[in-house]
Amino acid sequence: MNVAVAVDDEVRYEARPSASEAGPATKRVVVGYGFWIFLLSDIVMFAAIFAAYAVLAHATAGGPSGVQLFNQRSVAIETGCLLASSYTCGLMSLAIGSRRYAVTYLAALITFVLGAAFLALELREFAGMIAIGAGPQRSAFLSAFFTLVGCHGLHVTAGLVWLIVMMAQVAIKGFRATVERRLLCFSLFWHALDIIWVWLFTVVYLMGALS
């Protein structure tokens, strides 16, 4: 059977034993699954905040509404930054797979810079809103807005810190199995943040500009 396996990818795929016959999964798969469960629980938490925002979106209490506050151009740039950083994060995991240090550091650097640019734009937007008296205490709509977008921003901040820590580990420890599994978890985390941002710019910024 193993001779046929080497012929091509199709044969290899079909000759693979089913999940119950293959024995215990590798640690890499188990770690990925565990982190996947964490990400899903994080997404469920975001769902609750999204629901709160959707319910309160029109509760402006006479204050400014989304149409007056949101700047679609800066949102488009933020979206581009986050999407591009997700792409370079993917390239980084490919470089890790083929053990190329220079490409890994370069991709990590670009990922970090794009993520930091996203965060800077978001903080500038927050500061601008607070400066014109549209802070989180102004209305239920703005409380929900700052909770939702701020929570995503906090996740991005945590991701940036995590990326620095991981690059330090790669520099000191090299590509050993534990470091590689942590990098896998980081890339999962970073891509999941991008999925949340897709819903965020759709529900908050684009649908908010409709009404």
Add this chain to the structure above:
Amino acid sequence: MTDTQYDRAPGDASALPDVEQGTTSGVLVYTIGLVLAVVLTAMSFWVANTSLLWPPGVSLGLTVLAIAQMGVHLVFFLHVTTGPDNTNNVMALAFGVLLVALVVVGSLLIMADLNDGMMPAPELMNLQMQH
């Protein structure tokens, strides 16, 4: 049982050795994902700003585009597949989607229903939405 080395975790670009698959095809997968995501994002921004479309349908269109882009991210960036070693991840994802749908749709339905119940006088209508 050397086959276990072909197990694939979510986020794994490829569990096969590089000689088999090469990083070029990995780059290709991420690039296809990026292009699709950029196209869908651009469509979302266009749909939200155009006056060509029937206005009540715009939010539905935006939702569909967001779901499509989520699918693109899951397949091309997170590498969720239908392979046998991915069954657990897909089941967990399905459960997560169920929970998210229950939380969001349930909250919106219940709050809209409560809002409908607040109808006694025009000045009291939409009371909960005033604060």
